[in-house]
Amino acid sequence: MGSAETLKGRVQHTLRRLAQNREAARKSRLRKMAYVQQLESSRLKLISPAGLGIFISSTGDQAQSMNGNGAMAFDVEYARWLEEHNRQTNELRTAINSHAGDIELRTIVDNFVTQFNDIFRLKAIAAKADSCQILSGMWKTPAERCFMWIGGFRPSELFKLLLSQLEPLVEQQMDIYSFQQSCQQAEEALSQGMDALQQSVSETLANGSPSSSGSPGNVANNMGQITMAMGKLGTLEGFLLQADNLRQRTLEVMLQILTTRQSARALLAISDYFSRLRELGSLWPSRPRE
Template identity: 60%
Template sequence: MATPGMATADRFCLPRMAAAAAAASQLDNWDESGVVVSSPFTDTSTEVDDIADKHHHHVLMSGACAAGDQRAVDSSVVSEQRTGNQKIQRRLAQNREAARKSRVRKKAYIQQLESSRSKLMHLEQELQRARQQGIFIASGGSGDHGHSVGANGAVTFDLEYARWMDEHQRHMNDLRVALSAQMSDGELRVLVDGVMLHYDQVFRLKGFATKSDVFHVLSGMWMSPAERFFMWLGGFRSSELLKVLVSHLAPLTDQQLMGICNLQQSSQQAEDALSQGMEALQQALADTLASAATAVGAGAADNVTNYMGQMAIAMSKLTTLENFLRQADLLRQQTLQQMHRILTTRQAARALLVISDYFSRLRALSSLWLARPRD
């Protein structure tokens, strides 16, 4: 039995069912004809798909942008790393170059310290010997004022020469380091000029010492034994020193080689002339002293006056000896100056080091000889 509610439902449902059946029938017909069906249901599904597609496209675009941004960030990081690596490489190269120069300077300094130790030992021995000789001569005769003055002058010269040697060694150390460090010619020229002025100072010291005690300078007691073995008129032979330099300064230009050869030849001629003058002076002194001794041996009273006259002549000849020593030092000084003019600044620096090393080896040889074991 139908209730009023059911009748009402049927009244609303039956038309809907009839419409649905008609729509289904029409849909079947459209499917067979290939016509696209448009309905409220199909429109809703299409909008949902469009929204999904847009969301997927947005996700893809976001991912692409994010990937692009990541690639840009990665490229920036790589560029910064490359720039940082280049800076590090430059800094490492600079550090290596500074370390290399430091090692070169340290090596040269250590070598100089090792050679300076033996030199200082020798200087101390020579100074002690000079002090002992000075004290002995000064106390040998209290009434002989001339000998006392001469002894004091010799000791003073020895002390001044020792100070000069210390300063000279510092000049050589600076010159050696400058050459090892490839210092510019302008800076190197300042050091070379300083060494040349320092040589002028020792020649002035020898001039004062020659006036005070010419025999002390002539004997070379202020030098090492090996140096005295090669000495000539209170110093070195310029011609022999030039021979040593030529073999260490190669390569030289033809003009430089000719200049050195001419300088060596002129130095040799001047040395020969001074040597002949010294021989003549020695013979003249021997003849004068022999005449004075003969006069005393004769026993005549008048011969005493003759004896005193001959001794006065001998004393005057000793003044000539002082002149010979001064001329020899002048020759040595001019040879060094002329050598400086012929050579370039860098060659002159090397030449000064060669000269210094040559005499250093002579002093080292003397130290070894004095310290040799004796049976």
């Protein structure tokens, strides 16, 4: 009799736990839907004429770019993204500390990754307005920009965080090291491409024939060089997209290798690292000086 009652109690406890997990997953999906709707609204703002800094005259026959508006819109959307990112980081931390079940944790991890990837979509839209602004990371603090690589974090840094924060990953070690090597090779190829682009633009600007300052020939020559350089600089957007794609791909593969609980801890470690980096950037200007 006692054994049957014990079994019944365990079953009821399991059913309650499953119901709690389903309710948590439902609430998480609702939050995700609300955030996706907000993101879509932000995306429409960014690609609108006003968001991209384009003025259309009342006659409809004139369009003019106004520098900075697209980047300013991105700054606003980044601040909103960061606020939501911090909220989801706290949710992930709470789930880990409370030893949430794998089903609930998987839902939180998936939502976290979706929200994390949203910044890449926002960057891609903003890069069309001003790729130089996104490449230089002007939405970040000067200290944060010191650690940037082609408009964001260096993907291979994720592996260092992973290996330092998680327990020995014996079963996944070969997969991790293999992909880490591929990631570093892709980084090197993109870095070499950026170096070649910078050299090409510099050579284009430097190779003009000298002429008297202010003469018609000099003005025409300068404009020709600048036009060519701008054409080459236009490929920056492609480098930004490739670098962000590598960042996304690295995170995706890393999470495929790890278990749900390992993924949760890895994402929390990554988020905490970038949070400390932002804090460093905000405190750096007010550091003690002798």
